[in-house]
Amino acid sequence: MKRSIIVLGAMLLGASAVMAQQDIVKDRQATMKANGRALGGTLSAMAKGDKPYDQDAVDAALVVLDDTAKKLPALFPESTKGMKAEGDYSTSPKLWEDKAGFDAKVASFTKVVTEAKAKIKDLDSLKANVGGIGKECGSCHEAFRLKI
Numbered sequence: 001m002k003r004s005i006i007v008l009g010a011m012l013l014g015a016s017a018v019m020a021q022q023d024i025v026k027d028r029q030a031t032m033k034a035n036g037r038a039l040g041g042t043l044s045a046m047a048k049g050d051k052p053y054d055q056d057a058v059d060a061a062l063v064v065l066d067d068t069a070k071k072l073p074a075l076f077p078e079s080t081k082g083m084k085a086e087g088d089y090s091t092s093p094k095l096w097e098d099k100a101g102f103d104a105k106v107a108s109f110t111k112v113v114t115e116a117k118a119k120i121k122d123l124d125s126l127k128a129n130v131g132g133i134g135k136e137c138g139s140c141h142e143a144f145r146l147k148i
Contacts, residue, residue: 028075038064053123069110095144109136
């Protein structure tokens with residue numbers, strides 16, 4: 001009886017660990033989608049003239065990008081290496097092979113977002129800064145994201 005309880009406990013613990021890792025992957029995907037909406041759906045759309053300029057929406061989008069920058073390191077723990085994501089994209093194994101390179105990309109993204117938060121106050125300053133944010137996102141995706 002004791003042995004059955006121990007085995008069952010170990011199985012539950014293992015299942016809980018797998019579920020926790022899947023939750024991290026889902027959180028990672030949700031964070032990246034929110035990031036995409038903030039950058040593409042709000043900032044880039046305004047810079048292109050597809051949406052009217054709205055400082056409150058700009059500020060909200062920059063908060064999303066800033067939150068993403070803060071969360072990024074925790075969204076890619078070694079324990080999620082090799083886990084398949086739902087959707088069109090997944091994390092490349094290169095991320096864990098070149099963790100220093102990934103960390104450098106995160107630091108660069110964080111810097112660009114922080115600078116943009118201080119600089120973007122009107123449409124002209126948005127146009128001057130949105131490309132730099134997009135470049136940082138794109139360079140990380142090129143290096144560390146795979147199309148499934």
